[in-house]
Amino acid sequence: MSDFDRALKIGRPPTVEKLFPNSRALLVSGKYIDRAMRKKGGAMTIAANGRSHLVIRGVLAAAQRADAAIIIEIAKSEGGANAYCPTSLWNMARQVDAVMNELGVTVPVAIHTDHYAIKTQADVEAGKVEIPSFFDAGVTSIAIDASHQPDDENLLANIAINPFIPEWAGLETEVGEIKGTEGLSSPEEALFLIQGLNAHNIHADWIALNNGTTHGIEASGSGINVELTEEIHNALAPYGVSGAQHGTSGNDSDRLRAIAEKTTTTKANVATALQLLSWGMEVNEFGNAVMDENGDLIKIKGEGLTEELWVEMKAYADEKGIKGSNFKKLNLPFENKILGQSREVRERMTKRVEEFTYTLLTEVFNAGGTGALCIQDILETGTYNPGPKxxxxxxxxxxxxxxxxxxxxxxxxxxxxEGDFDE
Incomplete structure (x- = not known):
């Protein structure tokens, strides 16, 4: 029996095995993905936002080429009960599993609920019912985001919701809402959250910070504050917490390499860049949108979507007042039309995502080869649950x-x- 077959037999959580009893897709706990990056050292992997099916296909193809363990994710705001994306927290694992089996993808992949926002006590109560349903649907990792609240409420919400998250699941927490250069996180805030969780025997695999980035299209040019991130991660070192980097689209390669090399970041969220690439938009080498003088996206003829479909999407956006980062809200109303294009168009959309992701994984994130490392870790641990760090x-x-x-x-x-800073 090959290492892959042995890992497939023991490495998938019970919920995944129940959903996909005959699958050859190695869907694993997010804990294993984190540990593979730490095992390699100076490495982080893509947490690819699967807003659309073709993005998922492109990312998985790239991961297989790079032998990189990866994460596919969608945020609560994007794929939850009030979704604006066709990929949801209840169909994401099914899509990923199907594509992995179709394409013969053998690298380990985690399915992640990103930014499960808890802003009120009512959200906590709703989460006690809703969160288990995600795991029943194949999710293997989750980010509890109560960063919108004061520090004490953030910690208390994390503690209250934790019994409803499987012990084996990857766990991310967040301090400091993602707001760009304002409201930056501090070591004091991060330590308070992680120490409080630790006291209650809750061990987050990742912590997300406000370290200078924004969601969507990066307009400020400031990006990730590497020094602040390094300072906070050093303070958290005794607790074995890795970093989750949000808002990577538009940050230059040197800055992303520095985050991988100088901090304990192992998870890098990428969303907007993948969406724009699949559509055929003009982007710079870092995946950030190139805008025209009116602040509109620039479509490259013969790339991504057909010109006719983009004209229709743009007209819809203009009618609805959708601009900039909010172009993501075109995903839900247009997914079926996107999938209804010719095979040639669908494949060029997927290929553009694949090439960008492959370069990120191998030349920027240093994630190449982590697929094999992850499988080896599963075999050495002998179970789907590697436990806390x-x-x-x-x-x-x-x-x-x-x-x-x-x-x-x-x-x-x-x-x-104050304001709406959701993904």
Whole structure:
């Protein structure tokens, strides 16, 4: 029996095995993807936003070429109950599994719920019902994002929702809402969150920070603050937490390489660049949109979508007042028309995503070869659940609700402006 077949037999979580009993797609816990990057060192992988089916196909093809363990994800706002994308938290795993079997993809892949936003107590209660349904549908990893709330409420929400997340699942938490250069995260805030979770025997695999990026099209030119990220990751080192980098589209390759080399970031979210590439839009070498004088996207003739379909999509966007980063809201109303194009057009859309992703994985993220490392880790561990990277270090008695609120009151930080900063 090959290493892959052995890993397939023991490495898939029970929910995945139940859904896909005859599958040869190695869908694994996000924990394994994180550990593969740490095992290689100075490596991070793509967490590709699967807003559309053709993007998923292109990313998976690239991962196989690069022998890179990867993550396919969709955010709650994009693929949840009020979705604006056709890929949902309930069909994403089915799409990925089908494509992996079709294309013969053998690298390990995690299915990630990104930005599960918890802004109120009502969101916590809803999550207790909704989150288990994601895992029943094949999700293997989740990001709990209560960063919209004050530090104490963020921590308490993470603690309250954790019993509804499988122990084996990859877990991401977030401090500092993604707002660009305003409301930057601090080591103090990050330590408060991670130490409080640790006291309750909750071990996040990743932490996302506001380290200078924005979701969507990068307009400021500032991008990732590598030094701040390194400082925070160093402070968190005793707890074995890796970094999740949000807002990568538009950051130059040197900055992304620095994040991989100088910090413990192992997960890099990429969304807008993949969408624009598949559509045939003009982008710079970093995947950021090149805009015309009116602030509109520039379509390259003969690339991506047919010219006729793009004209229709653009007219729809103009009618609805959709511009810039909000072009992502064209995914849901136009997915079937996109899939209804000729095979030649669909394949060129997929290929553009594949080539960009392959370059990212092999030349920027240093993720090449992590597929084999991940499989080896599964075989050495002998189970679908590799367990936490850290032990309990904090005293739970010091992290009661009352003491959490008292500690949070002592944190000095700027949360930045109010507003809608969801993915």
């Amino acid at each position: 850290s032990e309990v270090k904090e005293d739970k008695a010091e992290w009661t609700e009352e003491k959490i609120r008292a500690k949070a009151a002592l944190i000095c930080g700027d949360k930045g402006p």
